[in-house]
Amino acid sequence: MIVTTNFEKTYQNFLEEVQQNLDNIGIKRNSKIAVGLSGGVDSSSTLAILKELGYDVFGITMKIWNEKYSELFGNYNSKIHGCFGPEEYEDIKDAQIICHQLKTPFYCIDLTKEYEEIILNYFKEEYLNGKTPNPCVMCNWKMKFEYLLSKAIESNLYFDYFATGHYVKRTIFKGTHTLAKANYLKKDQTYYLSFLNSKHIEKAVFPLGFVENKEFTRQIAMKYNLHVFNKPDSQNFISTRYIEIFKSQKIKDGLIVDKFGNILGKHKGIHLYTVGQRKGIGVSHSKPLYVLSINSENNTIIVGDKEDLYQRKFIAQNVNWIVKQTQNIYAKIRYTHEEAKCKVKEINENNVEVEFEEKQMAITPGQVVAFYHNDILLGGAIIKEVLLNQ
Numbered sequence: 001m002i003v004t005t006n007f008e009k010t011y012q013n014f015l016e017e018v019q020q021n022l023d024n025i026g027i028k029r030n031s032k033i034a035v036g037l038s039g040g041v042d043s044s045s046t047l048a049i050l051k052e053l054g055y056d057v058f059g060i061t062m063k064i065w066n067e068k069y070s071e072l073f074g075n076y077n078s079k080i081h082g083c084f085g086p087e088e089y090e091d092i093k094d095a096q097i098i099c100h101q102l103k104t105p106f107y108c109i110d111l112t113k114e115y116e117e118i119i120l121n122y123f124k125e126e127y128l129n130g131k132t133p134n135p136c137v138m139c140n141w142k143m144k145f146e147y148l149l150s151k152a153i154e155s156n157l158y159f160d161y162f163a164t165g166h167y168v169k170r171t172i173f174k175g176t177h178t179l180a181k182a183n184y185l186k187k188d189q190t191y192y193l194s195f196l197n198s199k200h201i202e203k204a205v206f207p208l209g210f211v212e213n214k215e216f217t218r219q220i221a222m223k224y225n226l227h228v229f230n231k232p233d234s235q236n237f238i239s240t241r242y243i244e245i246f247k248s249q250k251i252k253d254g255l256i257v258d259k260f261g262n263i264l265g266k267h268k269g270i271h272l273y274t275v276g277q278r279k280g281i282g283v284s285h286s287k288p289l290y291v292l293s294i295n296s297e298n299n300t301i302i303v304g305d306k307e308d309l310y311q312r313k314f315i316a317q318n319v320n321w322i323v324k325q326t327q328n329i330y331a332k333i334r335y336t337h338e339e340a341k342c343k344v345k346e347i348n349e350n351n352v353e354v355e356f357e358e359k360q361m362a363i364t365p366g367q368v369v370a371f372y373h374n375d376i377l378l379g380g381a382i383i384k385e386v387l388l389n390q
Helices: 005-024 041-052 067-073 088-101 112-128 135-154 198-202 214-223 242-246
Strands: 032-036 056-063 106-110 161-163 168-173 176-181 254-258 263-267 290-295 300-304 310-321 329-332 340-346 351-361 368-373 376-387
Touching: 005 041, 005 214, 032 041, 032 135, 041 056, 041 088, 041 161, 041 214, 056 088, 056 135, 088 106, 106 135, 112 135, 168 376, 176 198, 351 376
Parallel strands: 032 056, 032 161, 056 106, 254 300
Antiparallel strands: 168 176, 176 376, 254 263, 290 300, 310 351, 310 376, 329 340, 329 368, 340 351, 368 376
16 A cells, blocks of 8 residues: 555645534633544544644543453454454553554553443343444443543543544534434444434534545555554454353253244344344255244244235334434434434334334344435334334
């Protein structure tokens, strides 16, 4: 990868666009900004950008790996790092090197206890209850934007704003600070930040929202001779097979049945299944079978045809409105899902009923649903229950 003259011109235009956005949302040029570092190229480039713009910056990262989990990972060796795994020390070292190169202070905050209590326990409990959790959404909300920052303040670290390498843009909609989709739509990460509130966002900075492609981010890192410019992105929240985390749990076998209750086979734990799954079900049949639902109360997996996965309505709980709106809404039921138009009816303060105009495939309890108006993020919720064939 070579940094060209054309890149330099594009980069200067990019810096001007980022600066104009920061000025527009009221971030003073003498502000002190803590930059959350993962040791990857996105957060490292974010630090370099803000340093280039003249802000008073420092790097901060969180330690979440607990050595007691080492035996669960065994000799598993992944070239692509996860957020949680024994290779964390390499990522922290990379973050430290980046700060040294850019001549900025670096701090590491220990959140091993909080991560286990909040993220790992949530992940295990959801799967054991027949749900499919989204630890990345919860980690961004609870760990990065709450515990990391509160512990940093407790450690006497002063800062005005917190920046991350997320591909999102800050905006104001109906007088409220919220997020808009990134210029690089393929990488847009508003979904993963759908549980933030306006106070989180008001104190946040996201320069990469104005990047047009990932190659440009890597070129930025290369411009500053950052050794992570070609480092692969983390692909999962955990660097081993997720089922390893259940080794210490008492798992009961159960039945696999069709939608009429006919027994088709047995399973070795409901945590091995998710709605929409086709491979690895463990049942031989004349045509492909898909997981339609998971009943944790009687420990059964219900399977059926692909067309049975398409549903229109569901109940969502733990609703987080950044900007409350129930008209002209689109909902995204997983990160890879293309959001679809829907109606949202409030049941009570914490629950809503969502109805799509057209049926959607594999609406999955436990997953996060994010709500949008055009490219504006309105908020998020957790899918609680699918209302079948309504």
